Amino acid sequence: xxxxxxxxxxxxxxxxxxxxxxxxxxxxxxxxxxxxxxxxxxxxxxxxxxxxxxxxxxxxxxxxxxxxxxxxxxxxxxxxxxxxxxxxxxxxxxxxxxxxxxxxxxxxx
Amino acid sequence: xxxxxxxxxxxxxxxxxxxxxxxxxxxxxxxxxxxxxxxxxxxxxxxxxxxxxxxxxxxxxxxxxxxxxxxxxxxxxxxxxxxxxxxxxxxxxxxxxxxxxxxxxxxxxxxxxx
Numbered sequence: 001x002x003x004x005x006x007x008x009x010x011x012x013x014x015x016x017x018x019x020x021x022x023x024x025x026x027x028x029x030x031x032x033x034x035x036x037x038x039x040x041x042x043x044x045x046x047x048x049x050x051x052x053x054x055x056x057x058x059x060x061x062x063x064x065x066x067x068x069x070x071x072x073x074x075x076x077x078x079x080x081x082x083x084x085x086x087x088x089x090x091x092x093x094x095x096x097x098x099x100x101x102x103x104x105x106x107x108x109x
Numbered sequence: 110x111x112x113x114x115x116x117x118x119x120x121x122x123x124x125x126x127x128x129x130x131x132x133x134x135x136x137x138x139x140x141x142x143x144x145x146x147x148x149x150x151x152x153x154x155x156x157x158x159x160x161x162x163x164x165x166x167x168x169x170x171x172x173x174x175x176x177x178x179x180x181x182x183x184x185x186x187x188x189x190x191x192x193x194x195x196x197x198x199x200x201x202x203x204x205x206x207x208x209x210x211x212x213x214x215x216x217x218x219x220x221x222x223x
Contacts, residue, residue: 045213
């Protein structure tokens with residue numbers, strides 16, 4: 001079966017760093033996406049990893065280990081506007097996106 | 110223009126009504142998607158169109174009927190819906206169906222079935 005696991009909820013402090021983990025078991029792997037979704041809004045693309053390693057984009061970085069079926073999203077210098085849900089999604093062997101349930105990140109002052 | 114637009118933003122309909130959701134993009138994307146999203150859940154894929162042809166239909170009930178009139182437009186026709194169909198309906202587009210193309214989402218239509 002297809003399975004993507006993420007923590008349901010995390011809390012962090014403004015200005016700090018937080019790491020959101022994602023583990024996956026899918027029929028094939030053709031890349032992993034991270035999306036951000038604010039409450040009541042549409043998801044917006046954050047990052048894409050297909051090779052092992054770290055991709056850095058400003059305050060956000062995403063890491064992938066294909067052998068471990070594992071990814072994380074690292075958010076630095078947290079701001080209040082980073083309060084949102086973060087969705088991990090994997091493209092499987094049929095090129096379909098399999099979505100995790102999302103991690104709700106709460107930022108406290 | 111990196112925008113996907115959807116109309117209406119909100120829709121309330123009775124179980125006997127017929128209505129349509131509309132989606133438009135002008136990014137030249139060749140793949141378009143309909144998703145359904147319930148509160149605190151991830152998006153659930155409903156339909157995928159590639160080059161204006163229905164590519165994927167995820168066993169969606171026939172009361173939902175997609176239509177792709179041209180490469181920029183995607184409609185979702187609704188008829189005889191049930192209260193459990195109340196959800197946020199998201200449209201998305203991507204350059205194609207290849208694995209590396211990110212999807213751009215519209216703001217969604219919040220549908221309530223009474």
